[in-house]
Amino acid sequence: MDAQKAQAYWKENITTIMQLLAVWFVVSYGCGILFVDLLDTIQIAGFKLGFWFAQQGSMYVFMILIFIYAKRMNAIDEKYDVTE
């Protein structure tokens, strides 16, 4: 594999990770810790929204993020023909 292609592959890999980690940060640290009191002013059924993110929602989002990552990386691997 030539160096240029390897660099492009790596760049796309980093972009994907950064996008997903941005969501990871906003959901856990943003909704669950930094802005939790603000979100708590919104009540949905029995949950205050901030409390829900802190004790439930963030974990669901984490799971979804990893599966999205695995799927997108597989597509990128194929695009650059670096699959095993």
Next chain:
Amino acid sequence: MDLQTLIYLFVGASFALYIGIAIWAKAGSTKDFYVAGGGVHPVANGMATAADWMSAASFISLAGIVSLLGRDGAAYLMGWTGGYVLLAMLLAPYLRKFGKFTVPDFVGDRYYSDFARTVAVICVIFVSFTYVAGQMRGVGVVFSRFLQVDVNTGVIIGMGIVFFYAVLGGMKGITYTQVAQYCVLIVAFVVPAVFLSLQVTGTFLPQFGLGGTIAFDFDNGVQTIQQGTYLLTALDQTFTDLGFSIPYTEGRAGVWNTFLLCVALMAGTAGLPHVIVRFFTVPKVRDARISAGWALLFISILYTSVPGVAAFARLNLIKNVQNNDYATWTAECTAEQEAAINAVRAEGGDAARMPCAGNWFATWEKGGLIGWMDKNGDGKIQFANGAAFAGKPTYTDATGQSGERMLSNAPTAAPAGQAIENELYVDRDIIVLANPEIARLPNWVIALIAAGGLAAALSTAAGLLLVISAAISHDLLGRVIFKDKETGKSKMSEANELMAARGAAVAAILVAGYLGINPPGFVAQVVAFAFGLAAASFFPVIINGIFDKRMNREGAIAGMLVGLIFTFTYIVLNVFVEKNGFIIADIKPTGIGTIGMILHFVVAYFVSRATAAPPQEIQQMVEDIRIPRGAGAAHAH
């Protein structure tokens, strides 16, 4: 069948299963022993990782922590799950491509330095042993409560079982045993959680029950909260009524420390060697990625149930004990009383406050995990804000007016203006273990919990012991002490290394057993150590090794040492020398790993830029790690 027979049956059957698997999956080579031959299916690996990860602390203590801390418990919930996102995206696929056996392998090879390798080995051993001590203690506690043997006998039985499958089977035996252990522990956790959710909220899943409404009128001692009120609203109201200054769903630790703790737990999770090594066992890079997803899915089944269990337990406890008469409630049941309870339950009624329904309370009191001091002399239990008495309960031999164990602790006065004075001490670790009894769930559920608690503790202990044995036999003996100076390879033969690995596992089990029987008084505090050190050492050093091609030996070693020494010193000063005597910027010792990690990154960057670039072949190796093609199986050297 009576409870004791059921417990023997459930625990015995699960142990037979683990041993059967160990015999079936006996390791024949070092590759089998260290990485299960590198051929584990990603879903099976996800389950094994989940069992490995979820320790006695997750199974027994986590719900208790969340129940006690309310919303702040989220730092643990998010910290111990969010780390898997980092692991999946930043570490696992590249380490799998690297394709060796251990974390010190990566550190030593990537930074072309046996000094770096040795520092990593020492860290692995220290971090893993602190963790193991807690597990063996967990095994002892479960044994002593449910099998009616003393804690030490319990620990020795546990050692025997782990010895069998970890020493014989190595990673191969452990992985398949852990799949079985995951199944046992998750059923054992979720079944009572569902029962409780149905009982308290009428909702099947605890994840939804947490946001549901209570299924009964709830008398908290100050007022009766109507059926149909949201569970969390009822808890918040009760907290206010009982004098707690902050309701259940609001934070008390502050944003700064919650944030630091959460970062340290996430980076620590991603940096713990016994978790990382799981991703060496799958066949391909793409399997490593998806396997982290499966692991988190399996972990989250338990973790998302925890907040529900925590809230149900808190409400149940207050409902059942508040103003209940100690003598009649905790007495041994007569046949008539038993029949009366069963009659109420048969009609779907709540029997938890009836005479003799609180016999569990006396049992745990005997075990020293519950204390009651009848301060107002009315013979009834009161629960409210504030400690009932100073310190942990110390019992005298005397029995009180109502038959309770008398305490020699100094009583604490209730805060001014509080309607009810607290008389109750409950150890947070009993929340999960006692829940089924508190809620009077069927006996087989209690037996299941015993088996589940043991599965959680044993699976984690085995994984840790294996990491310790690999660090000694593979990294220390094979790659440092018996290294051939000319070829850089190990002078030990494969058969000798396998024998050394088994010997190291035996030694590790003996040390772990010793720590379980004679636990250092600070087991709870050393957990901060394990996570703080992993966050300040392994996590940044591996990230740099993959994402920064220019990172060299000097930068990595400087970073590791600064991160380690800083974190280590801060924890020792504030935990062991003088409790919180050396606090900087209001940072608690539990969150200091985050600062250590930042220091590591900064120091490593500047030192590496001021010194020579790594050799060409190392830069080539980094290029190679980044691309999945050509991973092949994990290989020795």
